[in-house]
Amino acid sequence: MHRREFHKLLGLGAAAGLSLPSLLRAQTHNSDAYHLPRFGNVHLMHMTDVHAQLLPVHYREPSVNIGVHEARNRPPHLVGEALLNHFDISPGSQAAHALSHLDYEAAAEQFGRAGGFAHIATLIKRLRADRPGALLLDGGDLWQGSATALWTQGQDMVEASKLLGVDVMTGHWEFTLGADRVMEIVDQDLDGHIDFVAHNVKDMDFGDPVFASHTLREINGVPVAIIGQAFPYTPIANPAHFTTGWTFGIQERELQEKVDEVRAAGAQVVVLLSHNGADTDIKLASRVTGIDAILGGHTHDAIPRALQIKNAGGMTLVTNAGSNGKFLGVLDFDVRDGRLRDWSYRLLPVFAELLPADPAMSDLIARIRAPFAEQLAEPLAMTDDLLYRRGNFNGSVDQLICEALMDELDAPIALSPGFRWGTTLLPGTAITMEDLMAQVAITYPAVTLTEMSGAFLKRVLEDVADNLFHPDPYYQQGGDMVRAGGLQYVISPLAQAGSRISELTLNGKPIDENKTYKVAGWASVQQLEGEPIWDVVARWLKAQGRVRGVRPNQPEVMGLQNNQGIV
Amino acid sequence: MMTTAYSKGISRRGWLRWTVILSAAAALPGRVWGAVARPEAAFGATALDEALAALGDVPQVHEGIQFMTPDIAENGAVVPIRIEVDSGALPNVSKVSVLVEMNPNPLAASFDIPPGTEVYIETRVKVAQTCTLYAVVEADGQLYMQSRETKVTLGGCGG
Numbered sequence: 272m273h274r275r276e277f278h279k280l281l282g283l284g285a286a287a288g289l290s291l292p293s294l295l296r297a298q299t300h301n302s303d304a305y306h307l308p309r310f311g312n313v314h315l316m317h318m319t320d321v322h323a324q325l326l327p328v329h330y331r332e333p334s335v336n337i338g339v340h341e342a343r344n345r346p347p348h349l350v351g352e353a354l355l356n357h358f359d360i361s362p363g364s365q366a367a368h369a370l371s372h373l374d375y376e377a378a379a380e381q382f383g384r385a386g387g388f389a390h391i392a393t394l395i396k397r398l399r400a401d402r403p404g405a406l407l408l409d410g411g412d413l414w415q416g417s418a419t420a421l422w423t424q425g426q427d428m429v430e431a432s433k434l435l436g437v438d439v440m441t442g443h444w445e446f447t448l449g450a451d452r453v454m455e456i457v458d459q460d461l462d463g464h465i466d467f468v469a470h471n472v473k474d475m476d477f478g479d480p481v482f483a484s485h486t487l488r489e490i491n492g493v494p495v496a497i498i499g500q501a502f503p504y505t506p507i508a509n510p511a512h513f514t515t516g517w518t519f520g521i522q523e524r525e526l527q528e529k530v531d532e533v534r535a536a537g538a539q540v541v542v543l544l545s546h547n548g549a550d551t552d553i554k555l556a557s558r559v560t561g562i563d564a565i566l567g568g569h570t571h572d573a574i575p576r577a578l579q580i581k582n583a584g585g586m587t588l589v590t591n592a593g594s595n596g597k598f599l600g601v602l603d604f605d606v607r608d609g610r611l612r613d614w615s616y617r618l619l620p621v622f623a624e625l626l627p628a629d630p631a632m633s634d635l636i637a638r639i640r641a642p643f644a645e646q647l648a649e650p651l652a653m654t655d656d657l658l659y660r661r662g663n664f665n666g667s668v669d670q671l672i673c674e675a676l677m678d679e680l681d682a683p684i685a686l687s688p689g690f691r692w693g694t695t696l697l698p699g700t701a702i703t704m705e706d707l708m709a710q711v712a713i714t715y716p717a718v719t720l721t722e723m724s725g726a727f728l729k730r731v732l733e734d735v736a737d738n739l740f741h742p743d744p745y746y747q748q749g750g751d752m753v754r755a756g757g758l759q760y761v762i763s764p765l766a767q768a769g770s771r772i773s774e775l776t777l778n779g780k781p782i783d784e785n786k787t788y789k790v791a792g793w794a795s796v797q798q799l800e801g802e803p804i805w806d807v808v809a810r811w812l813k814a815q816g817r818v819r820g821v822r823p824n825q826p827e828v829m830g831l832q833n834n835q836g837i838v
Numbered sequence: 839m840m841t842t843a844y845s846k847g848i849s850r851r852g853w854l855r856w857t858v859i860l861s862a863a864a865a866l867p868g869r870v871w872g873a874v875a876r877p878e879a880a881f882g883a884t885a886l887d888e889a890l891a892a893l894g895d896v897p898q899v900h901e902g903i904q905f906m907t908p909d910i911a912e913n914g915a916v917v918p919i920r921i922e923v924d925s926g927a928l929p930n931v932s933k934v935s936v937l938v939e940m941n942p943n944p945l946a947a948s949f950d951i952p953p954g955t956e957v958y959i960e961t962r963v964k965v966a967q968t969c970t971l972y973a974v975v976e977a978d979g980q981l982y983m984q985s986r987e988t989k990v991t992l993g994g995c996g997g
Contacts, residue, residue, distance in 0.1 A: 508994065511993075518918070519912065520912075737968075
């Protein structure tokens with residue numbers, strides 16, 4: 272059957288209120304995808320940026336993920352058909368749905384939800400059965416992103432990840448629980464279960480390490496070092512007051528020293544468990560020697576193959592395992608006589624319908640959710656539109672948040688952060704409080720109403736644009752562009768810092784740099800008082816009743832020729 | 839093998855507080871050190887070129903200087919920097935200066951280096967806005983340098 276015809280059939284089925292015939296699903300699913308014969312003798316499983324999604328989700332991959340300069344048209348900056356072509360993936364396949372935004376709604380109906388800890392648990396048990404000694408590594412952003420994670424201060428995810436069998440992790444959003452809470456979890460809950468490693472978090476005064484830098488484990492007789500690299504710009508991208516007295520940074524030189532140290536201590540395989548973001552990891556891999564693989568996260572890029580990055584010492588693999596529990600990376604090394612001979616990497620999409628739920632994990636998740644059942648299920652509105660966030664510019668979810676802010680705070684302009692987390696809702700579903708929290712569950716949720724000059728507004732946009740499009744990835748922060756409500760602008764990603772934004776207008780009138788504008792926002796890095804964003808948006812959604820015809824406010828993008836990171 | 843947990847218990851900061859009190863009690867009458875020549879013209883300069891001119895010549899890039907600054911400052915008011923000079927590659931250092939291109943007064947610090955000293959300097963400087971920082975080293979009457987860009991951002995929106 273042609274994809275187009277199939278698409279049409281789906282449309283008719285949906286219009287008639289029918290669910291998809293299960294036969295059709297069975298034909299298109301392939302459960303053998305999860306049978307991965309053992310390779311080599313050192314086995315690492317990697318997940319990252321789960322953002323506390325215990326249950327299966329939809330998560331639309333971006334249609335705009337622009338790469339500039341060296342990153343242009345190179346993974347992960349390929350979207351849609353360019354991505355499928357590059358990795359030789361058939362359109363309409365499971366993999367195409369997992370990795371791209373193409374035919375999103377139809378494919379989401381066809382293949383169902385992804386991830387979910389009960390399903391990941393089953394997959395991990397299967398893989399462990401064939402891979403004795405395998406370690407499960409988590410790249411951070413594990414304890415934040417859901418209502419229950421926020422309401423239990425990360426405890427739900429700590430319990431679930433212990434039951435899942437996470438062996439080693441590093442962090443980013445974890446730190447927004449505050450330094451004291453992080454240390455409490457690390458000292459009391461993780462001790463003896465999960466090694467929290469981060470070589471690049473130090474005491475500000477003397478440079479003393481806050482966490483263990485690495486762990487040295489023996490896998491089938493082979494000593495393997497796993498060094499942790501926490502998100503280097505945590506106190507800049509998130510409020511610094513959560514980590515007072517700690518300093519972060521990429522710390523390339525210190526990393527090289529650490530790699531040399533663990534090699535001298537006998538490590539035959541060295542892996543960096545990184546929350547740098549893909550482009551930073553690619554640059555790092557080209558400059559630091561002696562690392563066999565960087566298992567990366569932060570930028571939520573699902574890269575189906577390991578990238579081989581050359582450096583003065585040889586070659587380092589760089590992988591990135593997507594987000595929200597949608598993927599599990601499996602890296603096998605063949606190490607004999609102290610030497611790494613060969614490797615194999617697979618990025619497995621986790622389709623919940625193909626992996627039965629693990630009963631013990633299902634029970635734990637039910638126990639976690641039970642006390643909050645009523646709040647989680649509270650209906651706020653129906654949506655006729657696809658609601659998603661990920662992409663360099665406004666997603667439809669951000670548009671709703673901006674409109675809620677402008678209406679509720681009576682401001683002509685709203686700014687909303689360019690987070691890369693936040694799940695996707697299909698048309699025709701109810702938006703519950705739990706769905707809203709998956710977009711906004713942070714520990715600094717206050718909404719703000721600020722007076723900004725036109726000049727300052729431009730500076731804000733320029734500042735964030737530089738964090739996204741700086742030619743050197745070490746100067747990027749890994750968030751997407753700030754979401755703008757009311758404001759229209761033109762962006763030239765290749766222009767110099769300070770000159771990327773032009774033609775700022777509000778309702779068709781140019782923004783006057785000397786005039787003052789009321790701007791609604793949330794998630795300020797300053798310590799400010801205000802109503803939590805979820806109350807504001809929930810109130811607005813209830814008043815709307817139904818969401819339809821949402822048009823994400825997109826800037827006009829200038830100066831990109833044949834860029835495969837934008838459709 | 840398990841990892842090591844690091845105690846945050848009794849800190850060096852606490853110990854330092856005591857030593858500061860003790861050394862304050864034993865402090866020598868001051869002003870002696872102030873007598874070392876302060877390059878007033880260089881500190882007063884309001885543009886990078888002017889400050890460099892006041893320090894002497896146009897500096898040449900030298901690989902014997904290691905200059906570390908953050909790529910992105912965590913706090914522009916206190917940006918940690920580190921300067922190391924390899925005395926084998928660049929001997930007879932007599933002075934080390936730090937310049938911050940876009941600050942109202944670019945010269946942030948100047949250190950006189952006694953003969954025979956291995957240069958290792960760590961300090962913190964203010965960086966008003968994104969710009970290039972310079973470590974300028976005087977050796978045998980010549981100026982040498984390394985430079986790095988440090989970004990100062992409004993923050994937020996990450997992740």
